[in-house]
Amino acid sequence: MLIAKRKVLGLADRAVLAMLFFLVLLLLGIQVARAAEVIPGVGLTKPVEGDEAKVFGSLALRGKILPFLEDEIGVAYRSENRFEERLRLRMWPVTATLWLVPVPAVYAGAGVGWYHVTYDYDQDKIAFPVSDETKQEFGVHLGGGLKFPLAPSAGLDLNGRYVMMRYQESRLVPEKFDPDFWSTTLGLAIRF
Secondary structure, eight states: OHHHHHHHHHHHHHHHHHHHHHHHHHHHHHHHHTSEEEEEEEEEEEETTOSOOEEEEEEEEEEEEETTEEEEEEEEEEEEEETTTTEEEEEEEEEEEEEEEEETTEEEEEEEEEEEEEEEEOGGGOSSOOOOEEEEEEEEEEEEEEEEEEETTEEEEEEEEEEEEOOEEOSSSSSEEOOOEEEEEEEEEEEO
16 A cells, blocks of 8 residues: 555656646746847948948847847848948947947947948049948947837847957058948847
């Protein structure tokens, strides 16, 4: 009889442990399900050595590492004119960022980026022929933002960044220019 009771208690213990394990997994699953955001956005970008602000588009995927730390991978497209519109820069940045989130509505952080840059020279405005070229550049950025909830699984994300890159060479005079720029983005954060 004692052996039979031990087996029943063992089965009951296993059932309780299985239920607890299932509940823990379920709760973790709910947290993981709310841990990522897709953020399509539109914004303004302005070069440090210029007055003209341009519209650009972006897409980011943000995840929660810790309650106060988030990571983000983003892509964007931006363009700007330099040297009295004789040179048009087109950039496709791919960035990685770590955001500190001290309170749910505010974040600040830094990151790195790989910038695919195309230099399009306007042959009609240049006295000598210059061929277009494409380069890959590295940059770093600092920034921050605010989050405004709209619904349980959506919100507005207002983000600002300062991007720093090394001086770029041009085939025009002056031969070097500062490619640093500011950007501000308004996005729709969709949690899943």
